[in-house]
Ligand code: HEC
């Protein structure tokens with residue numbers, strides 16, 4: 430009787446909604462790293478963790494990766510833009526989490542890196558982030574890391590770029606130990622899968638889930654990480670800081686030219702080689718940098734733990750999740766270049782609908798196992 434009562438009062442998912450919900454969970458283990466031979470080596474992960482938290486990796490010794498990617502804030506900094514070095518100007522983009530780094534295909538809002546290890550070589554050398562050089566990094570490894578380094582990579586290489594890439598590979602190995610964590614939503618889907626009447630979500634959250642599916646959010650925020658790993662111009666009104674941000678249109682060119690990319694000399698090939706082996710780097714080889722939809726397109730962010738990572742969007746211009754839902758409701762303005770994704774239409778959600786979707790997003794918060 431209790432089960433019948435619960436069924437009658439719970440907003441029921443249609444068969445189509447159920448089928449879609451099943452594709453959103455659980456989060457699988459990280460896919461293999463195609464270009465990092467030490468990706469799953471625990472000694473490399475321990476070394477990478479030390480490097481991630483080491484301020485001496487920056488030129489002035491004042492800033493580590495964790496200064497901007499704070500574990501207490503789900504590896505973000507809570508600011509609209511990343512702070513600059515010293516009193517210098519900060520960046521023009523919002524700090525994304527690194528909890529889901531292991532599952533990404535492209536890195537940065539514009540996808541200008543194609544692996545987690547090559548991504549890590551960016552901020553180390555960025556003048557407004559850590560402002561170091563490959564030679565400076567090699568000196569620091571020699572001064573502080575020879576003991577944990579040698580069992581992972583052998584003797585410290587002469588070529589500073591090799592050492593820089595290896596620092597990135599150790600950091601990637603550490604990032605692969607992170608995860609957004611199982612969430613209440615995963616319990617709900619597990620119950621759905623076994624046909625158990627679920628108490629994991631409230632009615633409000635279930636209504637939000639249905640709206641999330643039926644309003645087309647899943648067209649882009651799909652799969653267990655709630656991202657299609659692609660780029661879209663959704664027409665976020667860009668706030669002026671350093672001029673127009675062209676997003677993927679520039680990122681696609683940059684990743685092709687990056688010496689640390691998948692096709693470059695620093696990429697390992699841990700997978701099968703020789704005749705019959707698949708050609709490496711399909712995503713990079715088939716990337717069309719003049720695709721007409723790239724101007725002002727940004728990477729679809731994962732929505733796991735999204736309630737903890739305000740403010741939102743590539744430019745941190747939306748302070749709350751309700752502001753994001755207002756944006757999708759109204760789609761104000763027209764993009765300054767390119768065109769807004771044609772599938773997007775103003776959703777005209779009521780305040781109650783918006784609150785339901787926001788409460789659903791809260792069910793993606795990781796819970797301690
Ligand atoms: C000054 C602040 C700052 C520092 C220091 C910093 N980052 Fe970031 N990080 C950012 C910002 C801002 C972005 C987004 C930049 C962009 O898209 O252009 C970013 C992006 C990333 C991403 C991409 C996530 C994704 O989903 O695309 C990863 C991974 C990452 N950082 C890891 C690191 C590592 C590893 C270090 C240290 C070697 C580091 N960061 C140092 C601010 C910082």
Ligand code: HEC
Nearest residue numbers: 645646648649661665727728729730741742743753757770
């Ligand atoms: C056409 C693809 C697409 C659709 C449909 C879509 N999104 Fe997005 N979403 C994106 C992209 C791309 C961004 C980042 C845009 C930027 O920063 O300029 C984003 C950003 C977000 C963010 C900010 C996350 C963060 O960490 O900054 C949230 C929250 C979000 N979307 C929720 C939703 C919801 C809820 C819906 C349905 C009402 C939806 N999205 C529909 C592509 C889409």
